[in-house]
Amino acid sequence: MAVQTKATIASFGGKLLKLTHNASTTNCEMGFNLYLPSQANQQKVPLLIYLGGLTCTGDNGAQKGFFQHKASEKGIAVLYPDTSPRGLDIQGESDSYDFGTGAGFYIDATKSPWDKGYKMYSYITSELPETVFDNFQQIDSERVSIFGHSMGGHGALTLFLKNPGKYKSVSAYAPIANPSKCPWGEKAFSGYLNDKSEWADHDATELVKKWKGGPLDILIDVGTADNFYHEKQLLPEKFQQAAAENGQGGGVRIRFQEGYDHSYFTMATFADDHVGHAARYLFSS
Numbered sequence: 001m002a003v004q005t006k007a008t009i010a011s012f013g014g015k016l017l018k019l020t021h022n023a024s025t026t027n028c029e030m031g032f033n034l035y036l037p038s039q040a041n042q043q044k045v046p047l048l049i050y051l052g053g054l055t056c057t058g059d060n061g062a063q064k065g066f067f068q069h070k071a072s073e074k075g076i077a078v079l080y081p082d083t084s085p086r087g088l089d090i091q092g093e094s095d096s097y098d099f100g101t102g103a104g105f106y107i108d109a110t111k112s113p114w115d116k117g118y119k120m121y122s123y124i125t126s127e128l129p130e131t132v133f134d135n136f137q138q139i140d141s142e143r144v145s146i147f148g149h150s151m152g153g154h155g156a157l158t159l160f161l162k163n164p165g166k167y168k169s170v171s172a173y174a175p176i177a178n179p180s181k182c183p184w185g186e187k188a189f190s191g192y193l194n195d196k197s198e199w200a201d202h203d204a205t206e207l208v209k210k211w212k213g214g215p216l217d218i219l220i221d222v223g224t225a226d227n228f229y230h231e232k233q234l235l236p237e238k239f240q241q242a243a244a245e246n247g248q249g250g251g252v253r254i255r256f257q258e259g260y261d262h263s264y265f266t267m268a269t270f271a272d273d274h275v276g277h278a279a280r281y282l283f284s285s
């Protein structure tokens, strides 16, 4: 459970820590970033987890998302995990940007050889937060929210929907909202999972149909100039429609942002809205 500090960087009055630890779920050393706002010097602060997309490490969100701006104002710690195990030496691990390294999809693989370390669901829901709470006692383990981008937006939706009550809120940028029905998701699920019957358990559009955890309030931003939206990799309307079938249509707020693309310029532009959305739930009693 020990962590090593590789760097401490001042950011918006708080500090961004670059950290590593040996993770048993992923079978390798994992890097992650943790932002501690200045309020953490005096009191317990809640935690917001940001899940990155394909090709990302914990650095993309920390360096380009501008989430620390609002997090510092509100007094929220932000955790930026990696998106997959690294260097497991599995054949084909680094052959493509959308499978293997940098593309763990926040699921636990059941298919060999990926099941040896591609356990990003267990890593993000259990091992990493437990490590953080053990090592940073100023973080309140009872107040945790989650959000993410693209593959990570989908990860945030599924982790929230699979674990009612575990996260206080969820939001997403350009999530891959119905992976069973798009090329990125079909490649990942057929590669990581043994059987197609397992896919629905990891697909946010299927999960929201079965949601019984009370009224939803999910914020989703999608840019109208997002090439992956136009290539039908994201399918946010399918998620909205599935939520509506379960009487939760009003609980999914999709904002189509005119002219914005799939890049971190979009995350940075709407960062205050997403951190603000989390803050409303992290500080409500």
Ligand SMILES: N[C@@H](CCC(=O)N[C@@H](CSC=O)C(=O)NCC(=O)O)C(=O)O
Pocket: 052, 053, 054, 055, 056, 060, 097, 149, 150, 151, 152, 262, 263, 264
């Ligand atoms: N290289 C790929 C595109 C990869 C890409 O756009 N990754 C996105 C996430 S996509 C969904 O999960 C990303 O966040 N990249 C990192 C960044 O800093 O922008 C291609 O050639 O199409």
